[in-house]
Amino acid sequence: MTTLLDQLAELPEPFNEDILDDITGGQPGLLHSRALGKELKVGFTMWPISNPAPGEPERVELYWNDSPVDSKSWTAPVPDSDLFIMVPASYLQDGEHKVRYTVWIYTGQPVESKVLTLTVDSKAPVLNLVDNKLIFPAEVIEGGVTADYLIACLDKVRATVPTYVAQAPGDVVVGKWEDPLDGASQQISSEPLTSANYTQPVELTFTGDLIRNSGEGLRHVTYFVMDRAGNPSGESVRQPVEAALKPLPSPIPLPPPTVPLADIDGLIDRRDAIHPVQVRIHEFDNSLPEDRVVVTVGMTELDPHYLGSQPAFPVDIDVPWLTLKAQYDFEKGGExxxxVSYKLMRRSLPFLAQDAPPVKLNLSKVGPENPDEPDPLNPDLPCILVRGKVSELDNKLIIDDEQQDAIANLQLYQPANEGEKIRIFWSRTAVRPYVITDADIFRGSVAIPVPWITVRNAGNHPQLRVYYEVFSDQNPNSERSSVTLVDVSVIYESS
Incomplete structure (x- = not known):
């Protein structure tokens, strides 16, 4: 038969409302982090034999790791509201602590409580420091979350959490699916880890409804770990994921590009570049206003071209002259x-076009650098000086020069090379090309006759236009000089 004295053999252990229930494999008597950083209220149950009086007090003393913390005494019945002792915050150091109390009842007899093992854990979980981004299927990273993907994967997107330091039972992983434009986000949580699975990677499942509710566009997906004590880790590195739920561009791959100017003769030369050269994008379905076409010419990507809400196909995209020129090897020359290629970018998702055969490019030229290229008019080509064979007047032919070839004099451009050609235009008539010789190069000038028949056929004119172009047989590109105005009064006209 149990007596009252038997009930005093051992009192219940002390308690605190922020001590968590123990779990298998977890820390014993784990104190929730919300209790840290302040005094801890440790309570105890009223002992079964109590009769304090002024001459027979009762007293309780609390011990922390066998060291006394504080005590209370009563000379009157103990109120339930007074059954606690406050432990200073300085006692709450990380680790396990043994907490107990002793009661001296009115008879002076001490009675010990059971020992509470209390664990303080203020250290937050530490994510993988090397690469802690969520691990999504490659298909999601490369092609986004599409409507077809959700159908194929039972309306779910699964991501794996990289293992982290001190993964423990009771940890919960919280995933966040965030719109970076407005910061709106939705969260999901894993089930608490258990002693059976806490060493394994955690999988987070984002539902199709969550993704659709967040809408179309680039999303940043992160996570953090909340341990059982309520300590949160830092947030992981953001993993960009596209929610591409609207119909995708079609067909895939997209139609190949064309270069209309090359379609004419299979070649792009300097005269073509005046227009300028354009890359043509042919019609495809399901474009969006934010879609942008990125054309690559040679090794250079052009600036993105936004299609807009109602693209008018075909879409022609200009290739800047300097970009075109940079692709040409002038030392090699020739064709x-x-x-030429392109891709369609829908936010961060690329959609490639079919390969197109290369076009031929020839930008080789004769003569000095042209500050106005690709315009064939080169202001750095010396102008012609026309003289009559008899009168030898500058840029003026008179009756004395009748029946004689005019002489076109010009300083040779630099650099000039043997075999290059000069073609003079007398008004609209082209004179037979003149082939530059080594002697011309040594002399630095040439004098080219303009046949009398050409002068006669053009007739008199107070400001007859004369210029020349330079070229070679090795390339299709020619450049021309500025115009010289010649006063031609060489043909006698009777009144």
Missing amino acids: QDLA
């Missing part, structure tokens, strides 16, 4: 292959 060279030029690759």
